[in-house]
Amino acid sequence: MAVAPITGMLRRGLILDLGIGLGLGFALGNAFWYGYHVPRTNKRDNFYKKLEEERAAKLG
Template sequence: MAIAPITGMLRRGLLTDLSIAVGLGFAMANTFWYGFHVPRTVARDNYYRKLEEERAARQKA
């Protein structure tokens, strides 16, 4: 066999690296989603809600 099977130390290192990568990826995705995306979406929605309320108030007057 040209390539030796993954065993022992290499397997543990591979699992550790994959676990760390997936964990950090998940953490960074949550940081982006709840730290940037959600607040910007709420700010956008509030802006358009305010514009709509102003437009409705002008039409009633």
């Protein structure tokens, strides 16, 4: 084999690093999605809903 297999401490460190990276990525992704994106989208949708209701009220 040209490259030796990953074993021992290197393997455990690699698994730990991947686990931490994926866990933090998932956590920060959820924080962005539910902490910024969803509230901002709801605010935008409510604005346009109110605007449409006002327009409909003017037309009769």
